[in-house]
Amino acid sequence: MIQVKNITGGYDKSPIVDHVHFQVNRGEFFGVVGPNGSGKTTLIKLLNGVLPLWEGEVIIDRQPLEYYGRKHLARKVATLPQIQQSFFSYNVYETVMMGRYAYQSGFIKQPNERDKEVTEKVLEKTGLVDMKFLPLAHLSGGERQRVYLAQALAQEPDILLLDEPTNHLDFSYQKQLLDELKQLSLTNHLTVVSIFHDLNIASLYCDRLLLIDQGQITKVGKPEEVMQKPLLESIYHSSIDVHPNPTLSSPQMNLLPNYFLDRTKTTIKSELVEATEEKVLVRTPQLLKTFSSAVMGGGFGWYRNFINYHVDKSFHCEFPTQFMIEKCQQWELPEHDTLAMMTAAYLPDYSERYFKAEGMSILILVTAGLGNAVDVVHGDKRVKEHQPGTVNTWVFIDGHLSEQAFIQGIVTATEAKTQAFSTCGIKDPLTNTSATGTSTDSIMIASTQTGRQLEYAGPITFLGSKVGQMIYEATKEAIERYMERMKT
Numbered sequence: 001m002i003q004v005k006n007i008t009g010g011y012d013k014s015p016i017v018d019h020v021h022f023q024v025n026r027g028e029f030f031g032v033v034g035p036n037g038s039g040k041t042t043l044i045k046l047l048n049g050v051l052p053l054w055e056g057e058v059i060i061d062r063q064p065l066e067y068y069g070r071k072h073l074a075r076k077v078a079t080l081p082q083i084q085q086s087f088f089s090y091n092v093y094e095t096v097m098m099g100r101y102a103y104q105s106g107f108i109k110q111p112n113e114r115d116k117e118v119t120e121k122v123l124e125k126t127g128l129v130d131m132k133f134l135p136l137a138h139l140s141g142g143e144r145q146r147v148y149l150a151q152a153l154a155q156e157p158d159i160l161l162l163d164e165p166t167n168h169l170d171f172s173y174q175k176q177l178l179d180e181l182k183q184l185s186l187t188n189h190l191t192v193v194s195i196f197h198d199l200n201i202a203s204l205y206c207d208r209l210l211l212i213d214q215g216q217i218t219k220v221g222k223p224e225e226v227m228q229k230p231l232l233e234s235i236y237h238s239s240i241d242v243h244p245n246p247t248l249s250s251p252q253m254n255l256l257p258n259y260f261l262d263r264t265k266t267t268i269k270s271e272l273v274e275a276t277e278e279k280v281l282v283r284t285p286q287l288l289k290t291f292s293s294a295v296m297g298g299g300f301g302w303y304r305n306f307i308n309y310h311v312d313k314s315f316h317c318e319f320p321t322q323f324m325i326e327k328c329q330q331w332e333l334p335e336h337d338t339l340a341m342m343t344a345a346y347l348p349d350y351s352e353r354y355f356k357a358e359g360m361s362i363l364i365l366v367t368a369g370l371g372n373a374v375d376v377v378h379g380d381k382r383v384k385e386h387q388p389g390t391v392n393t394w395v396f397i398d399g400h401l402s403e404q405a406f407i408q409g410i411v412t413a414t415e416a417k418t419q420a421f422s423t424c425g426i427k428d429p430l431t432n433t434s435a436t437g438t439s440t441d442s443i444m445i446a447s448t449q450t451g452r453q454l455e456y457a458g459p460i461t462f463l464g465s466k467v468g469q470m471i472y473e474a475t476k477e478a479i480e481r482y483m484e485r486m487k488t
């Protein structure tokens, strides 16, 4: 659809866009990203003929740009115009109708029925119907932006060139406008070439991205190919984290502000634990990064209040997360700061291990009851059971864990728990085979993310070997306490 063949151009003598070569396919949503002053707007001006090409060619639908007359080009390519003060005396309807000029012929250019129909349609699409008789001067920046987009859409172009279309738009209008454009590209095969400063939005909406720096292409490709941490950090000269979006496959960028790296420090120590028959509570001054199977706050998160709440063996609740949220409200522990698990174990019997050396401290807490011990190989015999968890394992670490270390830490901790079950000779009462845990055990790793870098947590790493040993001992002790209590 658009072939950009080795183009060079700019304003005075030195080129701003320098030998740029790429292609955009019909119906593609194509994003242009790059730092301030890298040449994005200049590139758009070369694509729509506002600036002359010094070298190279722009081919649109197999014809060079020069082939198209002004009106013919306006029916092919629309550009979201920059905000122009000169429009301010017109009202919304008149401004949008200006987009139809390329379809009007004759000496007196009166809009025909089709022009009116298209104008009404785009006013509706862009949510401007209620404002159509307001002068532009009375609109907010975001509302004006929508009017200019409506004007560009009224041109009924095959190609839409946009320079930061979501500038001035609030969150909901950004989404609404981009969803609308995406829909047009998918259903009407509208080709969209758009500049974005927000890399996350570009990554969410664009089929491909062009990353430009100092007038030259650094990379063209799918968002996951372009959004590479080293590449972005070298071009933007900033610390950037690239992560998968939790819901979609598009990568997500996080800026890492310097001030955030210098946080107040939590000392991981036994004194943080408050245990009663009702709950075990650990409160830390700083938010800890967690990875857990907790009923409230599961998955990755950041929390400072940690609760292991006692429930009766017969406890059954359809909405356990909501149940725990309400409990936290009663205790005046904010939901957004609190991670919570439940257990049927007798909480004062919890076991604890603590280690501090070599720039790292670890605190392990385990609660255990064996009412529903199970051999994982025969779990299918119990799938319908919804009993509360009995072995809850918490690992607090003062260190900086990679995501791999969180996951390996969970594996190491689980293996250690199973080994404790084996040593204690715990059997699955249904199958009389060795139990590997209980039917609804839960686990959490919480880390300060400061201090020593801990890349891995497998059994032969320093971290993993300590976690394995301490969890084994704490679980064994908690099991023994449980068995002792059962005798009485």
Ligand SMILES: Nc1ncnc2c1ncn2[C@@H]1O[C@H](COP(=O)(O)OP(=O)(O)OP(=O)(O)O)[C@@H](O)[C@H]1O
Pocket (backbone or CB within 6 Å): 011, 012, 016, 034, 035, 036, 037, 038, 039, 040, 041, 042, 043
């Ligand atoms: N009208 C102009 N006359 C001369 N130089 C210009 C003109 N417009 C832009 N430039 C220069 O061209 C370079 C690239 O500008 P351009 O607007 O294309 O960058 P951009 O990537 O769109 O930047 P931004 O992200 O800040 O909008 C800049 O150094 C700028 O100073």
